[in-house]
Amino acid sequence: MSRSLYRNLLFPLLTLTEPEVSHDIALRALGAVAVVGPLVRGRLAVDDARLRMLAFGLELANPVGLSAGFDKNAVAVRGLAALGFGHVEVGTVTPRPQPGRPKPRLFRLKKDKALINRLGFPSLGALAVANNLRHLARRNFVLGANVGPNADSVGVEDFVASALALAPHADYVTVNVSSPNTSGLRGMQQADTLATLLEALDWLPKPLLVKIAPDLSEDELGAMVEVIQGHKVAGVIATNTTTDRPPNLESRQAAEAGGLSGLPLRGRATEVIRFIYRVTEGKLPIIGAGGIATAADAIEKLEAGASLIQLYTGFIYEGPSAVRAINQGLLRALDARGLSNIGELVGSRV
Numbered sequence: 001m002s003r004s005l006y007r008n009l010l011f012p013l014l015t016l017t018e019p020e021v022s023h024d025i026a027l028r029a030l031g032a033v034a035v036v037g038p039l040v041r042g043r044l045a046v047d048d049a050r051l052r053m054l055a056f057g058l059e060l061a062n063p064v065g066l067s068a069g070f071d072k073n074a075v076a077v078r079g080l081a082a083l084g085f086g087h088v089e090v091g092t093v094t095p096r097p098q099p100g101r102p103k104p105r106l107f108r109l110k111k112d113k114a115l116i117n118r119l120g121f122p123s124l125g126a127l128a129v130a131n132n133l134r135h136l137a138r139r140n141f142v143l144g145a146n147v148g149p150n151a152d153s154v155g156v157e158d159f160v161a162s163a164l165a166l167a168p169h170a171d172y173v174t175v176n177v178s179s180p181n182t183s184g185l186r187g188m189q190q191a192d193t194l195a196t197l198l199e200a201l202d203w204l205p206k207p208l209l210v211k212i213a214p215d216l217s218e219d220e221l222g223a224m225v226e227v228i229q230g231h232k233v234a235g236v237i238a239t240n241t242t243t244d245r246p247p248n249l250e251s252r253q254a255a256e257a258g259g260l261s262g263l264p265l266r267g268r269a270t271e272v273i274r275f276i277y278r279v280t281e282g283k284l285p286i287i288g289a290g291g292i293a294t295a296a297d298a299i300e301k302l303e304a305g306a307s308l309i310q311l312y313t314g315f316i317y318e319g320p321s322a323v324r325a326i327n328q329g330l331l332r333a334l335d336a337r338g339l340s341n342i343g344e345l346v347g348s349r350v
Contacts, residue, residue, distance in 0.1 A: 040083065048327075051330060063086060066080055070315070073123065073128065074090040077133075077143065092123065094123040110251065112250055114261060130165045160200050172207040173207070174210070176211045180259045191227050195231070209237055214241075214244075234285065238288060239290050242260050261313045269288065287310055305350055333345070
């Protein structure tokens with residue numbers, strides 16, 4: 001499906017329903033895509049050695065991944081991977097099943113190319129998601145599992161329980177300490193608390209990533225990075241959604257509570273990436289997320305220091321061909337600059 005067809009026909013049709021309803025429809029459709037996955041991948045995936053990346057000890061076909069939050073329960077992973085993603089991250093997964101916050105809890109800010117969500121980790125629970133992941137043992141893409149706590153038991157034990165259940169079936173595990181929609185969760189980004197959490201996960205046999213918020217000061221970010229570098233953490237994801245509301249938002253739902261994602265977050269996410277890259281001297285791999293919809297957005301994140309990038313809101317607004325368009329744009333950028341691999345862009349404008 002072309003981007004213009006998606007933008008002009010399918011996306012407007014999907015927006016006729018409540019955002020969460022249309023999201024469920026899209027997941028069911030993507031689950032069906034898995035049946036013809038090789039055919040879809042043949043049309044949409046960009047297979048070029050110049051896009052291959054090595055990060056966290058993992059080899060990825062390209063730097064473009066899908067962020068956690070889109071497929072929370074791993075019900076459409078093969079269909080999503082067929083669209084050409086180099087990696088797919090599922091979750092956030094909680095130890096026990098929970099419904100999340102009351103509806104409505106997902107809002108489109110179409111004028112701003114943004115979303116606000118206050119979902120609160122609706123999850124089938126770690127055992128059910130682990131069973132879904134078990135069926136993905138044979139795959140040609142990197143699979144990540146994003147874990148978090150239940151709303152009534154925010155603490156180290158919940159992270160450990162979910163990681164224990166999911167790590168055997170994933171290529172890496174991300175701890176989500178930065179969602180604004182679970183009371184008390186962001187407090188786990190404080191240095192002492194984060195150190196306790198990471199110490200409890202030092203045993204993990206798979207690469208461990210930490211997803212951080214964009215709403216931290218440089219001092220807070222610096223303290224987090226110092227703790228992270230003192231433990232067996234393979235990298236960070238920068239960033240999660242923001243509680244900030246830029247004054248130039250135009251959509252009438254801009255005042256809704258929750259985390260804001262999409263275009264308004266792009267600049268701040270890039271600042272956080274650049275800061276982390278600088279203070280770690282490029283030694284801590286970063287997955288850049290926040291406001292990425294085009295190849296230019298992806299290049300901005302890579303140049304700031306991200307080794308990989310993730311889409312979520314941009315994927316919703318741009319559609320199934322977004323991954324192909326970004327990867328093709330990255331190749332054009334390499335040609336224009338006379339570069340031989342996408343890794344040469346990483347940190348090139350810090």
